[in-house]
Amino acid sequence: MAERERRITPPYGGVFHARTQVMSPDDIHRAVWRMAHEIIERNHGLDQVVIIGLQTGGVGLAGLLVDDLNQIEQVELPLGTLDVAFYRDDIGLRPVLPEAVTDIPFDLAGKIVVLVDDVLFTGRTIRAALDALTDFGRPRSVQLAVMIDRGHRELPIRPDYVGKNLPTRRDEVVDVGPEGVQLGEMRK
Amino acid sequence: MRHLLSVDDLGADGIDEVLRLTDSFVEVSARAIPKVPALRGKTVVSLFFEDSTRTRLSFDTAARRLGADTMTFSAGSSSLKKGESIRDTVQTIEAMGVDALVVRHASSGVPDQIARWSSAAVINAGDGWHQHPTQALLDCYTIRQRLGSLEGRRIAIVGDVKHSRVARSDVTAFTLLGADVTLVAPPTLLPPSLEGWPVRVSHDLDAVIDEVDVVYLLRMQRERMSEALVPSLREYTAWYGLTPVRADVAEARGVVIMHPGPMNRGVEIAAEVADRPNVAVIDQVRNGVPVRMAVLFLILGAGSEAFSAGPVESEPLVAAGGQA
Numbered sequence: 001m002a003e004r005e006r007r008i009t010p011p012y013g014g015v016f017h018a019r020t021q022v023m024s025p026d027d028i029h030r031a032v033w034r035m036a037h038e039i040i041e042r043n044h045g046l047d048q049v050v051i052i053g054l055q056t057g058g059v060g061l062a063g064l065l066v067d068d069l070n071q072i073e074q075v076e077l078p079l080g081t082l083d084v085a086f087y088r089d090d091i092g093l094r095p096v097l098p099e100a101v102t103d104i105p106f107d108l109a110g111k112i113v114v115l116v117d118d119v120l121f122t123g124r125t126i127r128a129a130l131d132a133l134t135d136f137g138r139p140r141s142v143q144l145a146v147m148i149d150r151g152h153r154e155l156p157i158r159p160d161y162v163g164k165n166l167p168t169r170r171d172e173v174v175d176v177g178p179e180g181v182q183l184g185e186m187r188k
Numbered sequence: 189m190r191h192l193l194s195v196d197d198l199g200a201d202g203i204d205e206v207l208r209l210t211d212s213f214v215e216v217s218a219r220a221i222p223k224v225p226a227l228r229g230k231t232v233v234s235l236f237f238e239d240s241t242r243t244r245l246s247f248d249t250a251a252r253r254l255g256a257d258t259m260t261f262s263a264g265s266s267s268l269k270k271g272e273s274i275r276d277t278v279q280t281i282e283a284m285g286v287d288a289l290v291v292r293h294a295s296s297g298v299p300d301q302i303a304r305w306s307s308a309a310v311i312n313a314g315d316g317w318h319q320h321p322t323q324a325l326l327d328c329y330t331i332r333q334r335l336g337s338l339e340g341r342r343i344a345i346v347g348d349v350k351h352s353r354v355a356r357s358d359v360t361a362f363t364l365l366g367a368d369v370t371l372v373a374p375p376t377l378l379p380p381s382l383e384g385w386p387v388r389v390s391h392d393l394d395a396v397i398d399e400v401d402v403v404y405l406l407r408m409q410r411e412r413m414s415e416a417l418v419p420s421l422r423e424y425t426a427w428y429g430l431t432p433v434r435a436d437v438a439e440a441r442g443v444v445i446m447h448p449g450p451m452n453r454g455v456e457i458a459a460e461v462a463d464r465p466n467v468a469v470i471d472q473v474r475n476g477v478p479v480r481m482a483v484l485f486l487i488l489g490a491g492s493e494a495f496s497a498g499p500v501e502s503e504p505l506v507a508a509g510g511q512a
């Protein structure tokens with residue numbers, strides 16, 4: 001969510017200034033490794049489990065997660081991507097454009113869907129994602145994995161698997177990227 | 189972008205934006221439930237003062253797949269017959285609370301005029317000989333699908349250019365995207381002046397078909413026959429129609445054949461060649477819906493800054509090469 005909002009909310013074209021390094025790239029990989037085990041434990045294996053990364057921040061993480069899950073359980077998990085731009089509730093309030101295509105090349109009926117995103121903030125992206133999923137079928141259950149839970153929820157949504165809980169101010173920006181997780185702010 | 193009246197409103201970047209967004213709507217259209225709630229609560233009115241089936245159905249479908257409500261107004265069954273002016277008609281419809289008007293009219297400039305009167309967004313669905321911007325957009329999308337890009341491609345537009353709004357929109361759009369356009373028609377079916385048109389002109393379809401990537405056939409409007417602009421339909425077909433012989437040359441060279449519809453089989457295109465694999469006519473119709481979804485979404489949904497914000501650059505996220 002932070003990724004998305006960063007680019008298309010004021011100040012447009014601002015530059016992200018990192019203040020604190022929260023997680024190193026290695027920390028991210030260790031957290032993904034732990035979350036993979038939690039997913040397997042919670043679901044008693046990976047039977048019927050599919051992974052869907054949210055465009056764009058969740059896609060890279062979903063890839064890492066699937067690699068770990070496949071390695072641990074020696075399986076080939078289905079992996080999809082979902083862009084929720086057309087399901088957002090803030091269309092018309094600010095520019096909303098899809099950033100990449102949705103690709104879910106498998107049926108969701110009866111599956112356990114693990115949604116993956118980088119940062120959980122207001123919860124509105126996840127609300128939109130849940131709406132979008134119903135158009136693809138009726139999963140048995142939907143679980144949520146995020147790298148950072150930064151609080152400030154505006155909807156009754158909670159994650160099932162968390163890389164790190166990070167208390168933040170509302171105006172701060174969390175960046176999950178190749179340099180790891182950083183906390184900072186946007187400046188013109 | 190508030191209205192879409194002409195291809196010039198978009199520019200090269202705008203066309204690019206629409207085509208990129210169309211990719212997303214092609215994916216939506218392929219779903220089991222081909223519908224998203226992006227324009228829920230918006231009302232789109234088709235205001236058709238001139239007959240049309242495919243364009244009206246295409247816009248209707250596009251609006252519904254975005255969750256918008258649609259209404260249709262057709263001139264035949266309206267108060268226009270009782271003498272109401274266009275302005276009063278538009279204001280009456282607008283008073284019911286509409287967000288977009290999709291306008292088609294037999295006279296050039298009517299959508300522009302309505303845009304000046306109306307607080308709703310106006311989308312030109314074809315006006316007189318002037319413009320048909322969404323047709324040009326879906327043509328560009330279809331060519332991209334077939335050939336990858338329009339940059340440096342050679343495109344022949346064949347037939348009644350003079351009376352064709354499709355030709356005018358296509359020339360602009362194709363040229364903006366870097367293609368090289370040649371008009372092929374008898375002098376009587378070309379506009380009196382081509383000054384300012386970025387095109388070449390030829391009267392020899394056989395020579396042109398040997399060097400282009402796309403042949404775009406225009407509908408030979410039979411009603412023009414009364415104006416004696418061509419000696420006979422048979423003669424037109426012999427010189428400017430896609431005959432089986434020319435179709436063989438085109439197919440061997442992989443030339444994409446396009447037509448805005450409705451086709452006059454046997455006139456501008458021989459009956460038996462219209463179904464060959466290098467003929468993209470059905471693709472054009474199929475792409476019409478997602479292209480119009482993209483236009484409606486950009487005008488009603490994305491917010492006016494969407495165009496000026498420019499392409500969103502995708503940044504590398506968590507390094508994929510990390511642990512794999």
